[in-house]
Amino acid sequence: MSxxxxxxxxxxxTREGRLGPTVAHWLAGHAAERPDLxxxxxxxxxxxxxxxxxHLGQAPADEADRALLRAVSPRxxxxxxxxVVTPEYNHSYPASLKNxxxxxxxxxxxxxxxxxxxGGFSAGLRAVEHLRGVFAELHAxxxxxxxxxxxxxxxxxxxGRAVDPAADAAAKAMLDQLTWWAEALREARAKKPYAA
Numbered sequence: 001m002s003x004x005x006x007x008x009x010x011x012x013x014t015r016e017g018r019l020g021p022t023v024a025h026w027l028a029g030h031a032a033e034r035p036d037l038x039x040x041x042x043x044x045x046x047x048x049x050x051x052x053x054x055h056l057g058q059a060p061a062d063e064a065d066r067a068l069l070r071a072v073s074p075r076x077x078x079x080x081x082x083x084v085v086t087p088e089y090n091h092s093y094p095a096s097l098k099n100x101x102x103x104x105x106x107x108x109x110x111x112x113x114x115x116x117x118x119g120g121f122s123a124g125l126r127a128v129e130h131l132r133g134v135f136a137e138l139h140a141x142x143x144x145x146x147x148x149x150x151x152x153x154x155x156x157x158x159x160g161r162a163v164d165p166a167a168d169a170a171a172k173a174m175l176d177q178l179t180w181w182a183e184a185l186r187e188a189r190a191k192k193p194y195a196a
Contacts, residue, residue: 004038005182007031008079012086012097014045019118019152022160024085027116027147029160030171031083036179040075044096047071049103069103076107081114081182082140083174086127087152088119093127101134108138110194112181114174115146118155123148139196143181145174 009028013020031039050065060066086093113135117124125148132142147170149155162168
């Protein structure tokens with residue numbers, strides 16, 4: 001068996017009273033059960049990033065900003081694959097998630113990205129459609145299978161388990177597809193560095 005793939009689960013909501021950590025830990029639990037994955041949950045509320053950017057191509061001048069980036073950037077660089085856990089706000093994804101994406105570039109290159117979205121009627125899938133275009137610009141590969149949780153407030157029990165077996169099945173299908181791409185792209189990056 002090859003070395004397990006490193007999966008970063010990025011929890012994008014920073015809103016008070018958020019359900020994001022429940023959703024992220026549910027997905028991370030599925031991933032942790034797999035022998036082909038190791039999991040790192042990056043919660044953007046626990047690891048906030050600066051919101052003022054330096055001139056293009058330059059590092060932040062402020063040491064505090066550099067310290068905030070050091071808490072996240074190496075974890076994204078080390079990942080072989082990502083799952084973005086996002087709510088849908090106003091038909092799109094939260095600003096905290098866009099900020100984290102924009103602080104990074106090469107960390108995303110030639111790596112697969114899966115999605116777990118949640119919300120009301122739309123199950124967060126409009127946020128996912130917006131994210132696909134952003135990640136394409138960053139040379140990442142978004143996979144087709146995604147998890148959408150409609151009416152998310154009733155989707156988990158008090159222990160953080162999904163109440164609908166279809167959600168667990170969707171998570172497995174997404175992770176199966178994600179790991180296929182992650183393995184293929186890891187081998188490709190090892191064989192020949194990706195040139196953006």
